[in-house]
Amino acid sequence: TQLLEQSPQFLSIQEGENLTVYCNSSSVFSSLQWYRQEPGEGPVLLVTVVTGGEVKKLKRLTFQFGDARKDSSLHITAAQTGDTGLYLCAGSRTGNQFYFGTGTSLTVIP
Amino acid sequence: KAGVTQTPRYLIKTRGQQVTLSCSPISGHRSVSWYQQTPGQGLQFLFEYFSETQRNKGNFPGRFSGRQFSNSRSEMNVSTLELGDSALYLCASSLEPGQGGITEAFFGQGTRLTVV
Numbered sequence: 001t002q003l004l005e006q007s008p009q010f011l012s013i014q015e016g017e018n019l020t021v022y023c024n025s026s027s028v029f030s031s032l033q034w035y036r037q038e039p040g041e042g043p044v045l046l047v048t049v050v051t052g053g054e055v056k057k058l059k060r061l062t063f064q065f066g067d068a069r070k071d072s073s074l075h076i077t078a079a080q081t082g083d084t085g086l087y088l089c090a091g092s093r094t095g096n097q098f099y100f101g102t103g104t105s106l107t108v109i110p
Numbered sequence: 111k112a113g114v115t116q117t118p119r120y121l122i123k124t125r126g127q128q129v130t131l132s133c134s135p136i137s138g139h140r141s142v143s144w145y146q147q148t149p150g151q152g153l154q155f156l157f158e159y160f161s162e163t164q165r166n167k168g169n170f171p172g173r174f175s176g177r178q179f180s181n182s183r184s185e186m187n188v189s190t191l192e193l194g195d196s197a198l199y200l201c202a203s204s205l206e207p208g209q210g211g212i213t214e215a216f217f218g219q220g221t222r223l224t225v226v
Contacts, residue, residue, distance in 0.1 A: 001208075028205065028212070031213060031214075033214060035214065040198070040220070040222065041219055042116075042200050042202075042217035042218050042219045042220045043113075043153075043200070044217070045214060045215070045216060045217075046217045048214050079208075088153065090215065092213045097143075097155070097158060097166045098143070098155070098202070098213075099155075100145075100152065100153040100216050101152075102152055103152055103153075
């Protein structure tokens with residue numbers, strides 16, 4: 001059983017559209033990270049959220065941590081082809097054990 | 111500051127052989143974790159090492175083992191390779207929460223292992 005479930009699993013959109021990816025769990029996390037991964041490469045850390053209800057913006061990307069620290073969302077405004085990749089959320093509870101989500105594969109079509 | 115370095119990047123092995131992968135963490139990071147990534151299973155946690163001790167372990171058979179050296183560099187070993195071991199093996203390093211407050215994992219580029 002996966003501790004973190006992401007939805008949707010696959011997403012294919014036109015350039016310029018907006019999208020939201022969700023990361024849900026029944027467990028509470030002390031922090032939550034979002035990563036983007038290109039094929040054949042390691043995941044690259046995009047952001048870390050720590051406080052319940054926290055919202056962080058990274059250019060066209062907006063990340064939100066749920067009030068109860070069990071879920072998170074990633075919203076991309078005006079998607080570009082360079083946003084294509086696998087988006088992963090990961091939660092940390094204690095120590096350095098990270099629980100990864102199932103992943104969302106995003107394809108932005110020009 | 112140099113990132114996490116994994117070697118080699120690509121590896122082809124035959125069933126039954128064994129393989130050793132290497133990971134050099136970010137300077138100052140003492141925690142190193144290993145993950146296996148496959149299209150069907152996603153990112154699966156293998157184990158985590160801190161100060162040369164295995165601190166956490168995932169649900170993998172005993173053929174998968176690892177170690178960490180005093181300079182925090184880590185190796186993982188897979189013995190008696192099976193076709194199903196073909197995957198991208200990722201190493202991540204992180205600070206202890208007490209060192210930097212927030213725990214974040216920084217990944218290497220991975221080692222693509224193909225078992226034929």
